[in-house]
Amino acid sequence: MENLTLLWESTGLYNITGPQAIMMAVGFLLLFLAIKKGFEPLLLLPIGFGAILSNIPVAGMIDEGGILYYLYGGIKSGVFPLLIFMGVGAMTDFGPMLANPKTLFLGAAAQFGIFATLFGALALNVVPGMNFDLKQAAAIAIIGGADGPTAIYVASKLAPELLGAIAVAAYSYMALVPLIQPPIMRALTTEAERKIEMQQLRVVSKTEKIVFPLMLITLTALLLPSAAPLVGMFSFGNLMNASGVVDRISKTAQNELINIVTIFLGLAVGSKLSAEAFLKMETLGILGLGAIAFSIGTASGVLMAKVMNRFSSTPINPLIGAAGVSAVPMAARVANKVGQESNPYNFLLMHAMGPNVAGVIGSAVAAGVLLSLIK
Amino acid sequence: MENLTLLWESTGLYNITGPQAIMMAVGFLLLFLAIKKGFEPLLLLPIGFGAILSNIPVAGMIDEGGILYYLYGGIKSGVFPLLIFMGVGAMTDFGPMLANPKTLFLGAAAQFGIFATLFGALALNVVPGMNFDLKQAAAIAIIGGADGPTAIYVASKLAPELLGAIAVAAYSYMALVPLIQPPIMRALTTEAERKIEMQQLRVVSKTEKIVFPLMLITLTALLLPSAAPLVGMFSFGNLMNASGVVDRISKTAQNELINIVTIFLGLAVGSKLSAEAFLKMETLGILGLGAIAFSIGTASGVLMAKVMNRFSSTPINPLIGAAGVSAVPMAARVANKVGQESNPYNFLLMHAMGPNVAGVIGSAVAAGVLLSLIK
């Protein structure tokens, strides 16, 4: 009888708290979005399941000794996001950007989403219940970079207590890029602008592709060393692939290694979706700010493209500016699709890949700026 | 000359103890069973080699700083068995069980092997030289679950000093399933019973396969949270596969990741096959109890199927009850084979897969019960 009471007191039903139940529901919602709605399933499925596991009472999977506690070590140390960034680097082809380097300005402009959001987060302090210090504001703002590993890396350094909400917002909005961007793109451009056809890109030599990552890490080392971990691992991955001499490790970095780390990273992010950390007014703020960040980034990219179009000798379709937020390759595909609505024979995909990968560099640089200025 | 003496004193021949030599012989025996007899080679080969490496004098490979010491960290933390369980989950198809859910009762009944063995281990204390406390008895009993990672996980939590013997017993008996089970199955059934043909299973929808792991983790969270790490990682793996939206990480979980962890886990288990830990009367007790556990589990499954057959509207061949011990898919194959001895056109394989995978859930649940009751 005594044992039966003990058994009852060891059940989840006896121990579960309201907030835990809500967080498990949030986990199920993320799984629903991942599986049925196709929202970045590679990340949101593990994150959602991690959220469920983290909030199971008694089990203590996020406490010291639990598997999610150990996996979180890979985020805390920065190793997991950096390894993913290495793999992404190995998967990235800088050809279209090197063929048309001025698209880097589009990748730069779109980062205004980050800094405007940083300002917005600080301004939100006037709302009662919202308290963001500088570090937290910066960690939230990086959602505007539209780059998962960068957002997780910065959040783990500046505001680990917000990591769960930030990662969820970042990946959710990346999944929502095809919904968020088109109205903004259409509002800021004329039909004539959307019809602009661009000149075919020149072929980029293998040597240029090999030299570029080396140049990138050198510039970073000299000018913005706080971005060196992110840019460095990214360039390393890119060089492995571009060099063509280490195919076996390059392929492993792009496949098995990034897959393994993705599983671990997802579960570990889920471990930051505990009730105490997530069920706060601030989370609503983060979700709102994230949407603003994406929108401002998109708008800045498009407007920059319009400005450049005035001064450029060769025509630039302003739609490709939206791809500057990164969210590779989704944003480039969106630019292509919106362009074809106005001119079905307009193939913007490759042209949009330039600002798209430039946006990855841009947000890593922005991350470096934030990490160096905010201590 | 002095140096030569020093050299001689640094040899294994000078330093080896009798027990170490015996344990190295045990390692060679395990390798023989793995390679020549085909006993679960994926595990017993690394375990056997780990046993040899662990018992090399002077080398200190299991001492702090040695590679086996570091690898054992993955067992101590529970990470390795849980990752293997995740991979097994991704490889498991719950279709046959969902098509005929009452086979879950068979998976439940077969767990009687665990609890009877727990009682047996405690009773063995009357034999001089055998001393099992409650934790040790529970860790030994879980061998009856016929599930390697579950046994290792429970042993690492309750009785790490017995982990080597328990893992060796668990995998050895799993390899011996085709020898242990058939006589028991034949003794407990009539020829007529063994000839029973079962109705074809309905097709299970993808949605059911997706919802099932979510339901499983929810029930576990509410009722038996101490089973949540095992059931959770298993369900996570299963969901990755069933959802069909994260193929690349699901495949990695089923292949490279589980392979890497298997190598590490095997070697690390071998590191618990040190002479002090293994060469004890208790080891004989563990080996004996393990055989009893498998036999009782098999018998309980068969008898449960006979009972269910009386009350069921559709016929159940009692042989599939034996598959309830898990040992996937070996036990299901045994049920099929024994069935075909009586009726060569009787295809029990798919019917036996139901209780077979139910047995995996059953033993994870049993593990949760033991972990929650025994502190």
Next chain:
Amino acid sequence: MENLTLLWESTGLYNITGPQAIMMAVGFLLLFLAIKKGFEPLLLLPIGFGAILSNIPVAGMIDEGGILYYLYGGIKSGVFPLLIFMGVGAMTDFGPMLANPKTLFLGAAAQFGIFATLFGALALNVVPGMNFDLKQAAAIAIIGGADGPTAIYVASKLAPELLGAIAVAAYSYMALVPLIQPPIMRALTTEAERKIEMQQLRVVSKTEKIVFPLMLITLTALLLPSAAPLVGMFSFGNLMNASGVVDRISKTAQNELINIVTIFLGLAVGSKLSAEAFLKMETLGILGLGAIAFSIGTASGVLMAKVMNRFSSTPINPLIGAAGVSAVPMAARVANKVGQESNPYNFLLMHAMGPNVAGVIGSAVAAGVLLSLIK
């Protein structure tokens, strides 16, 4: 304004030291050798990039908390080189050596390169600016083993401060084997000797290939347990492959696992290429001694083959003695190529694979001797 000053003071340009700049240049040189000259790119590309990342000022990637710091943990613990050795073992076919076991003497003779270099390193202490104690001399000497993981393993145990220079020297000279060896081989042999054709090798049975790694680890355990970690992991890998019963984990050990560890090991070695550790007179000494070690090893192998040829009933082409340094399979190819210069129909490749893999065992044994004698 204040912020701008702060920004400037956070740049690499403001903080970089001369030695750091030089070390980054060394990193670029290694990348050039790896990519354009094809010098062991699988290792030298990650090492070179690691050297660049390690010397970026402010970023602190090798300080506690940085990714290279964490990755170096895998070398410090010995885990990375041992896992690579396991994978190499799984890739090694001992058939040609078992068919002609006396080629093991060639693998033994070539290790004279190691011990002569040890003596040379100690003698170098007469040169001002060079100070090598016994441990350092031994760590340098192991370069002569022409085996990367062995060199890194020994250096990490005896002289971690020299690890960067030793690893760079080891892999560079392994890449230079086709340049270093032929002149030595030609100088020490007559045209007639180089023309010697050897008897076809007998077919080696699968059983012999299975028993050999077991015999090897047993002998090591009994006679030279300090070599057990290296020889043990190598034999384990070899047994996984030779046994043919654990293909899935054997293939993972040869592919994904060794690839992942290679990436990590390379970057982590790069982390020991910091300015303080590398920019010393001693580094020049290490590079010089490494070249000497390879040359003496090659010469010893060839001379040993000539001696054996006098006493052997079957003819031995002295060129295959050069393959005894290991550097698998490069050195065997060199022997084949030099042989074909004298006799285009002389196929020495398989004959040279015997001493080649014997050289791997030989240098692991030599490493064990050094580790046991030098404390």
Next chain:
Amino acid sequence: MQLTCHYGCNKMNELITSGIELMLIGMGMVFSFLAMLIVAIKVMSSTILRFFPDMSGAQNAGSHHGDDLGTIAAISAAVHQYRLKHRKKD
């Protein structure tokens, strides 16, 4: 018998009692958990089959070893059926 009772017979009796208790509670828990799972599965399956029938179609399910076994079993069963018919004709 007193001799073999080296734990002290009180201690031994206690252990045996715990053993029996654990056996009963344990099997009870396992059975009730899996029984609840059966109920849950039945409710789920009927709900899904009634309200989301279109989504059925296990073809795309990411199952691996099970399906292969299923195929083998299906083929074997078909062969069996064929042979049975064939015999009746003889």
Next chain:
Amino acid sequence: MQLTCHYGCNKMNELITSGIELMLIGMGMVFSFLAMLIVAIKVMSSTILRFFPDMSGAQNAGSHHGDDLGTIAAISAAVHQYRLKHRKKD
């Protein structure tokens, strides 16, 4: 309004000032970094194309997703050209 100023209005003003400063410096840094990168790329490309022209040939470049997109775009463009011609003939 005083009420919502719960951080203390001095504090709030400070934060807003930092925010503006960070925005300016941050965007400045991002733009100047990427501008320098553009210059560097242009110098690099012209150097390589002038002095190492033989090495050009992106065929072997280890690019992955980009190339496939490129192929698709190229085929699509060709189809477009064809249709344009076809129309003119009508």
Next chain:
Amino acid sequence: MQLTCHYGCNKMNELITSGIELMLIGMGMVFSFLAMLIVAIKVMSSTILRFFPDMSGAQNAGSHHGDDLGTIAAISAAVHQYRLKHRKKD
């Protein structure tokens, strides 16, 4: 010469002595270990070939790079034989 002897000449002599000692013992160990391995291999091979001859058949051996090289060498040797014959006929 005294000048370059910066370790102290006693120290230096000691190191040189250790060096020679290590060289002799080291090479001795390596040779005797590999010599014993040769003996062990010969005993093993003759035992296996005498008592377990059926098991021979390296075809299934899980070797990787070696076998390919072997195939190449075998083909090359065959070509060589063929050419030798051919020449003699000329």
